[in-house]
Amino acid sequence: MNALLVYAIVFAQISLGIAMICAAYRILRGPRAQDRILGLDTLYVNAMLMLLVFGIKSGSTLYFEMALVVALLGFVGTVALAKFLLRGEVIE
Amino acid sequence: MKLLPYPIASAIFLGFWLLLNQSLSTGQFLLGASMALIGGWGLAALEQPKARPRRPLAILRLALIVSADIVKSNIAVACIIIGFGRRERRPGFVDIPLELRDPYGLTLLACIITSTPGTLWVKFEEPAGTLTIHVLDLVDKAEWISTIKSRYEQPLLEIFA
Amino acid sequence: MSNVAEIPALSAFFTAAFLLLGSTLTLIGSLGLLRLRSFYERVHAPTLGTTLGVGCIAMSSIVYFSTSAGQVAFREVLIVLFVTITTPITLMVLVRAALFRDQTEGQDASRASIESAPRPRE
Numbered sequence: 448m449n450a451l452l453v454y455a456i457v458f459a460q461i462s463l464g465i466a467m468i469c470a471a472y473r474i475l476r477g478p479r480a481q482d483r484i485l486g487l488d489t490l491y492v493n494a495m496l497m498l499l500v501f502g503i504k505s506g507s508t509l510y511f512e513m514a515l516v517v518a519l520l521g522f523v524g525t526v527a528l529a530k531f532l533l534r535g536e537v538i539e
Numbered sequence: 540m541k542l543l544p545y546p547i548a549s550a551i552f553l554g555f556w557l558l559l560n561q562s563l564s565t566g567q568f569l570l571g572a573s574m575a576l577i578g579g580w581g582l583a584a585l586e587q588p589k590a591r592p593r594r595p596l597a598i599l600r601l602a603l604i605v606s607a608d609i610v611k612s613n614i615a616v617a618c619i620i621i622g623f624g625r626r627e628r629r630p631g632f633v634d635i636p637l638e639l640r641d642p643y644g645l646t647l648l649a650c651i652i653t654s655t656p657g658t659l660w661v662k663f664e665e666p667a668g669t670l671t672i673h674v675l676d677l678v679d680k681a682e683w684i685s686t687i688k689s690r691y692e693q694p695l696l697e698i699f700a
Numbered sequence: 701m702s703n704v705a706e707i708p709a710l711s712a713f714f715t716a717a718f719l720l721l722g723s724t725l726t727l728i729g730s731l732g733l734l735r736l737r738s739f740y741e742r743v744h745a746p747t748l749g750t751t752l753g754v755g756c757i758a759m760s761s762i763v764y765f766s767t768s769a770g771q772v773a774f775r776e777v778l779i780v781l782f783v784t785i786t787t788p789i790t791l792m793v794l795v796r797a798a799l800f801r802d803q804t805e806g807q808d809a810s811r812a813s814i815e816s817a818p819r820p821r822e
Contacts, residue, residue: 449706451712451716452707452719458719463723463727465730466723469734470730470733472733473733473734473742480801481801488746488790489730492754492783493730495754496722496723499758499776499779502761503715503761503765506768508769511775515778515779515782518779518786522786526790532797533796555778558777561773613751616729617728620748649788653788653791653792655747655751656729657744659792661792673740673743
Protein backbone atom coordinates (compact mmCIF):
# COMPACT_ATOMS: atom_id res chain seq x y z
CA MET A 448 0.00 0.00 0.00
CA ASN A 449 2.90 2.36 0.63
CA ALA A 450 3.96 2.07 -3.00
CA LEU A 451 0.52 3.41 -3.90
CA LEU A 452 1.11 6.36 -1.59
CA VAL A 453 4.47 7.12 -3.23
CA TYR A 454 2.87 7.09 -6.68
CA ALA A 455 0.00 9.26 -5.44
CA ILE A 456 2.50 11.79 -4.09
CA VAL A 457 4.33 11.88 -7.43
CA PHE A 458 1.03 12.30 -9.29
CA ALA A 459 -0.06 15.10 -6.93
CA GLN A 460 3.26 16.89 -7.38
CA ILE A 461 3.08 16.66 -11.16
CA SER A 462 -0.51 17.85 -11.38
CA LEU A 463 0.05 20.70 -8.93
CA GLY A 464 3.10 21.66 -10.98
CA ILE A 465 1.02 21.78 -14.15
CA ALA A 466 -1.60 23.79 -12.26
CA MET A 467 1.10 26.29 -11.26
CA ILE A 468 2.22 26.52 -14.88
CA CYS A 469 -1.38 27.31 -15.92
CA ALA A 470 -1.59 30.04 -13.30
CA ALA A 471 1.81 31.43 -14.36
CA TYR A 472 0.62 31.48 -17.99
CA ARG A 473 -2.36 33.59 -16.91
CA ILE A 474 -0.03 35.96 -15.08
CA LEU A 475 2.21 36.36 -18.12
CA ARG A 476 -0.46 36.58 -20.79
CA GLY A 477 -3.07 38.65 -19.01
CA PRO A 478 -4.79 40.04 -21.10
CA ARG A 479 -5.78 42.57 -18.47
CA ALA A 480 -4.48 43.38 -15.01
CA GLN A 481 -7.34 41.62 -13.21
CA ASP A 482 -6.48 38.38 -15.03
CA ARG A 483 -2.92 38.63 -13.82
CA ILE A 484 -4.01 39.10 -10.22
CA LEU A 485 -6.38 36.15 -10.54
CA GLY A 486 -3.45 34.09 -11.82
CA LEU A 487 -1.35 35.18 -8.86
CA ASP A 488 -4.16 34.18 -6.47
CA THR A 489 -4.33 30.72 -8.02
CA LEU A 490 -0.55 30.43 -8.06
CA TYR A 491 -0.13 31.00 -4.34
CA VAL A 492 -2.90 28.57 -3.41
CA ASN A 493 -1.27 25.94 -5.63
CA ALA A 494 2.14 26.65 -4.13
CA MET A 495 0.67 26.24 -0.65
CA LEU A 496 -0.84 22.88 -1.61
CA MET A 497 2.50 21.86 -3.12
CA LEU A 498 4.17 22.59 0.21
CA LEU A 499 1.63 20.40 2.02
CA VAL A 500 2.39 17.56 -0.40
CA PHE A 501 6.13 18.11 0.18
CA GLY A 502 5.38 17.79 3.88
CA ILE A 503 3.78 14.38 3.35
CA LYS A 504 6.64 13.31 1.09
CA SER A 505 9.39 14.26 3.53
CA GLY A 506 7.48 13.37 6.67
CA SER A 507 8.41 16.71 8.19
CA THR A 508 5.87 18.92 9.92
CA LEU A 509 7.95 22.02 9.18
CA TYR A 510 6.30 22.39 5.80
CA PHE A 511 3.02 23.17 7.53
CA GLU A 512 4.43 26.44 8.87
CA MET A 513 5.72 27.34 5.42
CA ALA A 514 2.31 26.69 3.91
CA LEU A 515 0.67 28.88 6.55
CA VAL A 516 3.10 31.74 5.83
CA VAL A 517 2.53 31.40 2.06
CA ALA A 518 -1.25 31.53 2.63
CA LEU A 519 -1.00 34.63 4.83
CA LEU A 520 1.36 36.58 2.57
CA GLY A 521 -0.43 35.50 -0.61
CA PHE A 522 -3.76 36.70 0.71
CA VAL A 523 -2.40 40.08 1.79
CA GLY A 524 -0.55 40.51 -1.50
CA THR A 525 -3.48 39.72 -3.78
CA VAL A 526 -5.92 41.85 -1.78
CA ALA A 527 -3.50 44.77 -1.88
CA LEU A 528 -3.10 44.39 -5.65
CA ALA A 529 -6.85 44.11 -6.22
CA LYS A 530 -7.44 47.14 -4.01
CA PHE A 531 -4.89 49.02 -6.08
CA LEU A 532 -6.89 48.23 -9.21
CA LEU A 533 -10.09 49.39 -7.52
CA ARG A 534 -8.88 52.83 -6.47
CA GLY A 535 -5.39 53.36 -7.79
CA GLU A 536 -4.01 53.53 -4.27
CA VAL A 537 -3.54 50.89 -1.59
CA ILE A 538 -3.84 52.94 1.59
CA GLU A 539 -6.56 55.55 1.79
CA MET B 540 -14.38 46.44 31.86
CA LYS B 541 -15.63 42.90 31.50
CA LEU B 542 -13.18 40.06 31.89
CA LEU B 543 -14.40 38.23 28.78
CA PRO B 544 -16.10 40.67 26.43
CA TYR B 545 -16.19 38.18 23.53
CA PRO B 546 -16.34 34.66 24.97
CA ILE B 547 -16.75 32.86 21.62
CA ALA B 548 -13.88 34.74 19.97
CA SER B 549 -11.65 34.10 22.99
CA ALA B 550 -12.48 30.39 22.96
CA ILE B 551 -11.63 30.21 19.24
CA PHE B 552 -8.37 32.06 19.94
CA LEU B 553 -7.43 29.53 22.63
CA GLY B 554 -8.37 26.64 20.34
CA PHE B 555 -6.16 28.01 17.54
CA TRP B 556 -3.27 28.49 19.95
CA LEU B 557 -3.46 24.88 21.14
CA LEU B 558 -3.84 23.61 17.55
CA LEU B 559 -0.79 25.54 16.36
CA ASN B 560 1.33 24.30 19.26
CA GLN B 561 0.05 20.74 18.94
CA SER B 562 -0.13 20.23 22.68
CA LEU B 563 -2.58 20.22 25.55
CA SER B 564 0.00 20.76 28.29
CA THR B 565 -0.80 23.05 31.23
CA GLY B 566 1.85 25.58 30.21
CA GLN B 567 0.56 25.98 26.67
CA PHE B 568 -3.00 26.11 27.99
CA LEU B 569 -2.15 28.96 30.38
CA LEU B 570 -0.23 30.84 27.69
CA GLY B 571 -3.09 30.42 25.23
CA ALA B 572 -5.66 31.46 27.82
CA SER B 573 -3.77 34.66 28.62
CA MET B 574 -3.41 35.39 24.89
CA ALA B 575 -7.14 34.82 24.48
CA LEU B 576 -7.89 37.22 27.34
CA ILE B 577 -5.68 39.94 25.85
CA GLY B 578 -7.11 39.28 22.41
CA GLY B 579 -10.64 39.67 23.79
CA TRP B 580 -9.74 43.03 25.33
CA GLY B 581 -8.20 44.09 22.03
CA LEU B 582 -11.44 43.20 20.25
CA ALA B 583 -13.40 45.16 22.87
CA ALA B 584 -11.29 48.22 22.08
CA LEU B 585 -12.37 47.90 18.44
CA GLU B 586 -16.05 48.00 19.52
CA GLN B 587 -17.27 45.46 17.04
CA PRO B 588 -20.98 44.60 17.02
CA LYS B 589 -21.63 41.39 18.95
CA ALA B 590 -22.57 38.17 17.21
CA ARG B 591 -25.42 36.31 18.83
CA PRO B 592 -25.68 32.96 17.07
CA ARG B 593 -28.64 30.90 18.22
CA ARG B 594 -29.85 27.39 17.57
CA PRO B 595 -26.78 25.15 17.34
CA LEU B 596 -28.92 22.55 15.55
CA ALA B 597 -29.72 24.99 12.74
CA ILE B 598 -26.00 25.80 12.45
CA LEU B 599 -25.17 22.11 12.16
CA ARG B 600 -27.85 21.55 9.53
CA LEU B 601 -26.67 24.56 7.52
CA ALA B 602 -23.09 23.26 7.70
CA LEU B 603 -24.21 19.87 6.34
CA ILE B 604 -26.21 21.47 3.51
CA VAL B 605 -23.30 23.72 2.57
CA SER B 606 -20.75 20.90 2.53
CA ALA B 607 -23.01 18.81 0.32
CA ASP B 608 -23.49 21.81 -1.99
CA ILE B 609 -19.73 22.44 -2.15
CA VAL B 610 -19.10 18.87 -3.30
CA LYS B 611 -21.97 19.00 -5.81
CA SER B 612 -20.98 22.31 -7.37
CA ASN B 613 -17.31 21.32 -7.44
CA ILE B 614 -18.28 18.40 -9.66
CA ALA B 615 -20.55 20.61 -11.77
CA VAL B 616 -17.88 23.27 -12.36
CA ALA B 617 -15.24 20.59 -13.07
CA CYS B 618 -17.57 19.15 -15.74
CA ILE B 619 -18.05 22.63 -17.25
CA ILE B 620 -14.29 23.23 -17.40
CA ILE B 621 -13.46 19.83 -18.90
CA GLY B 622 -16.30 20.30 -21.35
CA PHE B 623 -18.69 17.49 -20.51
CA GLY B 624 -22.19 18.01 -21.90
CA ARG B 625 -21.10 20.94 -23.97
CA ARG B 626 -23.95 23.34 -24.54
CA GLU B 627 -24.61 27.04 -24.69
CA ARG B 628 -23.79 28.46 -21.28
CA ARG B 629 -24.80 31.93 -20.13
CA PRO B 630 -22.79 33.44 -17.30
CA GLY B 631 -24.47 36.46 -15.76
CA PHE B 632 -25.24 38.63 -12.78
CA VAL B 633 -28.27 38.07 -10.53
CA ASP B 634 -29.75 40.63 -8.15
CA ILE B 635 -31.23 39.14 -5.00
CA PRO B 636 -33.29 41.14 -2.50
CA LEU B 637 -32.22 40.07 0.99
CA GLU B 638 -33.89 40.45 4.36
CA LEU B 639 -30.71 39.52 6.22
CA ARG B 640 -29.03 42.55 7.84
CA ASP B 641 -26.83 41.08 10.56
CA PRO B 642 -23.18 41.75 9.57
CA TYR B 643 -22.03 38.32 10.75
CA GLY B 644 -24.86 36.62 8.89
CA LEU B 645 -23.91 38.51 5.74
CA THR B 646 -20.25 37.55 6.21
CA LEU B 647 -21.21 33.90 6.54
CA LEU B 648 -23.43 34.17 3.46
CA ALA B 649 -20.50 35.66 1.52
CA CYS B 650 -18.30 32.74 2.57
CA ILE B 651 -21.00 30.22 1.62
CA ILE B 652 -21.72 31.76 -1.78
CA THR B 653 -18.07 32.09 -2.73
CA SER B 654 -17.16 28.66 -1.40
CA THR B 655 -19.66 26.95 -3.68
CA PRO B 656 -17.90 27.07 -7.05
CA GLY B 657 -20.00 28.59 -9.78
CA THR B 658 -21.39 31.43 -7.72
CA LEU B 659 -19.56 34.55 -6.60
CA TRP B 660 -20.47 37.39 -4.26
CA VAL B 661 -20.05 40.70 -6.08
CA LYS B 662 -21.60 43.40 -3.90
CA PHE B 663 -24.25 44.15 -1.33
CA GLU B 664 -26.04 47.49 -1.28
CA GLU B 665 -26.97 48.41 2.24
CA PRO B 666 -30.17 50.51 2.24
CA ALA B 667 -32.08 48.51 -0.35
CA GLY B 668 -30.52 45.22 0.72
CA THR B 669 -29.87 43.93 -2.78
CA LEU B 670 -27.12 41.41 -3.18
CA THR B 671 -25.47 40.96 -6.57
CA ILE B 672 -23.90 37.61 -7.35
CA HIS B 673 -22.28 36.30 -10.49
CA VAL B 674 -23.29 32.85 -11.69
CA LEU B 675 -21.18 30.76 -14.05
CA ASP B 676 -24.04 28.69 -15.45
CA LEU B 677 -27.13 30.86 -15.33
CA VAL B 678 -30.21 29.00 -16.50
CA ASP B 679 -33.06 30.64 -14.65
CA LYS B 680 -32.70 33.81 -12.61
CA ALA B 681 -35.86 33.29 -10.54
CA GLU B 682 -34.71 29.81 -9.60
CA TRP B 683 -31.34 31.10 -8.38
CA ILE B 684 -33.03 33.80 -6.31
CA SER B 685 -35.38 31.34 -4.62
CA THR B 686 -32.55 28.81 -4.07
CA ILE B 687 -30.28 31.32 -2.34
CA LYS B 688 -33.15 32.72 -0.28
CA SER B 689 -34.65 29.45 0.91
CA ARG B 690 -31.48 27.37 1.16
CA TYR B 691 -29.06 29.78 2.80
CA GLU B 692 -30.80 32.99 3.84
CA GLN B 693 -33.64 31.37 5.79
CA PRO B 694 -31.37 29.33 8.11
CA LEU B 695 -29.10 32.36 8.56
CA LEU B 696 -32.10 34.49 9.54
CA GLU B 697 -33.00 31.83 12.09
CA ILE B 698 -29.46 31.68 13.47
CA PHE B 699 -28.82 35.43 13.65
CA ALA B 700 -32.37 36.47 14.54
CA MET C 701 13.20 8.08 -3.69
CA SER C 702 11.28 9.52 -0.81
CA ASN C 703 11.23 8.84 2.87
CA VAL C 704 7.53 8.19 3.23
CA ALA C 705 7.06 6.55 6.60
CA GLU C 706 5.67 3.03 6.86
CA ILE C 707 2.06 3.54 7.82
CA PRO C 708 -0.84 1.06 7.97
CA ALA C 709 -2.35 0.08 4.63
CA LEU C 710 -5.77 1.57 5.28
CA SER C 711 -4.50 5.03 6.20
CA ALA C 712 -2.00 4.92 3.32
CA PHE C 713 -4.95 4.21 1.02
CA PHE C 714 -6.94 7.15 2.39
CA THR C 715 -3.94 9.48 2.22
CA ALA C 716 -3.36 8.52 -1.40
CA ALA C 717 -7.04 8.81 -2.33
CA PHE C 718 -7.41 12.29 -0.82
CA LEU C 719 -4.16 13.38 -2.46
CA LEU C 720 -5.30 12.20 -5.89
CA LEU C 721 -8.73 13.80 -5.52
CA GLY C 722 -7.44 17.12 -4.22
CA SER C 723 -4.64 17.54 -6.73
CA THR C 724 -6.89 16.56 -9.65
CA LEU C 725 -9.53 19.10 -8.63
CA THR C 726 -6.89 21.82 -8.21
CA LEU C 727 -5.47 20.98 -11.63
CA ILE C 728 -8.93 21.18 -13.24
CA GLY C 729 -9.53 24.52 -11.52
CA SER C 730 -6.27 25.92 -12.84
CA LEU C 731 -6.98 24.53 -16.32
CA GLY C 732 -10.20 26.54 -16.14
CA LEU C 733 -8.03 29.66 -16.08
CA LEU C 734 -6.88 28.70 -19.58
CA ARG C 735 -10.10 27.27 -20.96
CA LEU C 736 -12.78 29.75 -19.92
CA ARG C 737 -13.17 32.72 -22.20
CA SER C 738 -13.99 35.87 -20.25
CA PHE C 739 -12.65 37.23 -16.99
CA TYR C 740 -15.97 36.88 -15.18
CA GLU C 741 -16.06 33.18 -16.05
CA ARG C 742 -12.43 32.64 -15.13
CA VAL C 743 -12.96 34.08 -11.65
CA HIS C 744 -14.95 30.95 -10.81
CA ALA C 745 -12.18 28.53 -11.74
CA PRO C 746 -9.78 28.88 -8.76
CA THR C 747 -12.58 28.28 -6.24
CA LEU C 748 -12.29 24.59 -7.11
CA GLY C 749 -8.79 24.58 -5.71
CA THR C 750 -9.61 26.73 -2.72
CA THR C 751 -12.55 24.62 -1.52
CA LEU C 752 -12.30 20.89 -2.14
CA GLY C 753 -8.69 21.03 -3.37
CA VAL C 754 -7.39 22.53 -0.14
CA GLY C 755 -9.86 20.44 1.88
CA CYS C 756 -8.80 17.09 0.39
CA ILE C 757 -5.05 17.72 0.53
CA ALA C 758 -5.31 18.98 4.12
CA MET C 759 -7.37 15.88 4.94
CA SER C 760 -4.71 13.58 3.46
CA SER C 761 -2.03 15.42 5.43
CA ILE C 762 -4.10 15.00 8.60
CA VAL C 763 -4.53 11.25 7.99
CA TYR C 764 -0.84 10.79 7.20
CA PHE C 765 0.60 12.69 10.15
CA SER C 766 -1.96 11.29 12.59
CA THR C 767 -0.88 7.74 11.79
CA SER C 768 2.85 8.28 11.24
CA ALA C 769 3.48 10.49 14.26
CA GLY C 770 1.29 8.44 16.54
CA GLN C 771 -0.69 11.39 17.88
CA VAL C 772 -3.73 13.09 16.47
CA ALA C 773 -2.61 16.05 14.38
CA PHE C 774 -5.13 18.31 12.77
CA ARG C 775 -3.31 21.60 12.43
CA GLU C 776 -4.17 21.61 8.73
CA VAL C 777 -7.71 22.58 9.73
CA LEU C 778 -6.24 26.05 10.32
CA ILE C 779 -5.19 26.35 6.68
CA VAL C 780 -8.61 25.23 5.48
CA LEU C 781 -10.34 27.76 7.73
CA PHE C 782 -7.99 30.54 6.72
CA VAL C 783 -8.38 29.90 2.99
CA THR C 784 -12.18 29.61 3.33
CA ILE C 785 -12.38 32.96 5.10
CA THR C 786 -9.98 34.83 2.83
CA THR C 787 -11.03 33.63 -0.63
CA PRO C 788 -14.35 35.56 -0.63
CA ILE C 789 -12.51 38.77 0.26
CA THR C 790 -9.94 38.43 -2.52
CA LEU C 791 -12.45 37.47 -5.19
CA MET C 792 -15.01 40.09 -4.15
CA VAL C 793 -12.46 42.92 -4.31
CA LEU C 794 -11.10 41.55 -7.59
CA VAL C 795 -14.53 41.34 -9.29
CA ARG C 796 -15.41 44.81 -8.06
CA ALA C 797 -12.15 46.15 -9.43
CA ALA C 798 -12.82 44.45 -12.76
CA LEU C 799 -16.35 45.89 -12.94
CA PHE C 800 -15.03 49.34 -12.03
CA ARG C 801 -12.32 49.19 -14.69
CA ASP C 802 -14.71 47.95 -17.34
CA GLN C 803 -17.20 50.67 -16.55
CA THR C 804 -14.69 53.51 -16.49
CA GLU C 805 -13.11 52.39 -19.74
CA GLY C 806 -16.53 51.95 -21.33
CA GLN C 807 -15.69 48.50 -22.63
CA ASP C 808 -18.25 46.11 -24.01
CA ALA C 809 -17.92 44.09 -20.82
CA SER C 810 -20.18 46.48 -18.90
CA ARG C 811 -23.05 44.89 -17.05
CA ALA C 812 -25.79 45.20 -19.63
CA SER C 813 -23.82 43.60 -22.41
CA ILE C 814 -22.67 40.73 -20.19
CA GLU C 815 -26.25 39.87 -19.44
CA SER C 816 -27.37 39.95 -23.04
CA ALA C 817 -24.39 38.34 -24.75
CA PRO C 818 -24.38 34.57 -24.43
CA ARG C 819 -20.59 34.22 -24.45
CA PRO C 820 -18.59 37.40 -24.18
CA ARG C 821 -15.18 37.31 -25.74
CA GLU C 822 -12.05 38.84 -24.29
